[in-house]
Amino acid sequence: MNLPSLSFFRSLRKDNQQFAVIGLGRFGRSVCSTLHKFGYQVLATDIDEKRVAEALNERIVSHALQIDSTEPAALKEAGIFEFDTVIVAIGNYVQESVITTLNVKEGGVPHVIAKASSEVHCKLLKRVGADHVVFPEYEAGSALAKTLTKPSILERFDLDPDNSIVEMIVPDEFDGKTIADLQLRNRFGLNLLAVSQDGKFQINPEPTKRLEKGSAMVVIGCNKDINRLPI
Structure with a gap:
């Protein structure tokens, strides 16, 4: 996640309990379902009446409407x-996608997140006012490639192109050694943030903490x- 993205998410209202999702494909349904499970009010729309009916029947939204989002009047009437x-x-x-994003921004919505399918699509969305653009397929593919090349890394959070926070399986070489023994900062330039124990993470563990093979640890530092x- 880059700095512009951080700035965008910081601007979101903490007390916002309602979201609107336009488009009920796989990505849109996933967003709706997750928000709804977390207890938020979700209004979903799609031009396909069948998708709208399915979302209501499966109860992944609070409300769902069949509208053409390229029509500003329809968006306004839907609220x-x-x-x-x-x-x-x-x-x-x-x-x-581009016309809908333009309509929503011109309608005065302060925070608009849009899904892109290509670099050109992304540029167009930003040109018409999208505040944040996501590439679900690209991000999933990138994550898979990283997992294949570094199977010991379970999760990765990119702070910027050069630095990350990663959750990884404790290497065999670290088994039975204390954090002080490893000297991660001196040897690798990394800081240990947490280690797992009995299925839970211990944050800022003591230097005397011994690592166990098969458990997990979280480190922060340069990707190199x-x-x-x-591994």
Whole structure:
């Protein structure tokens, strides 16, 4: 996640309990379902009446409407312009996605997140006012590639192109050694943030803490240094 992204997410209202999702494809449905499970009010729309009916029947949304989001009047009538945050999840139809994003921004919505399917699509979305653009397929592919090349890394959070926080399996070489023994900062330039114990993470563990093979540890540092860790 880059600095512009951090700035965008910091601008979101902490007390926002309502979201609108435009587009009920796989990505849109996933967003709706997760928000709904977390207890938020979700209004979903799609031009396909069948998708709207399915979302209501499966109870992954609070409300769902069949509208053409390329029509500003339809968006206004549906109340989309009243939302603080709107997710435009129309990724595979570039024209409809761009027009919808433009309509929502011109309608006064302060936070608009849009799904892109290509670099060109991303540039168009930003040009018409999208505040944040996501590439679900690219991000999933990138994550898979990193997992294949570094199977010991379970999760990775990219702070910027050069630095990350990673959760990884404790290397065999570290088994039975204390944090002080490892000297991760001196040897690798890394800081240990947490280690797992009995299925839970211990934050800022003591230097005398011994690591166990098969458990997990969380480190922060430069990607080049992380890649030097034994696997």
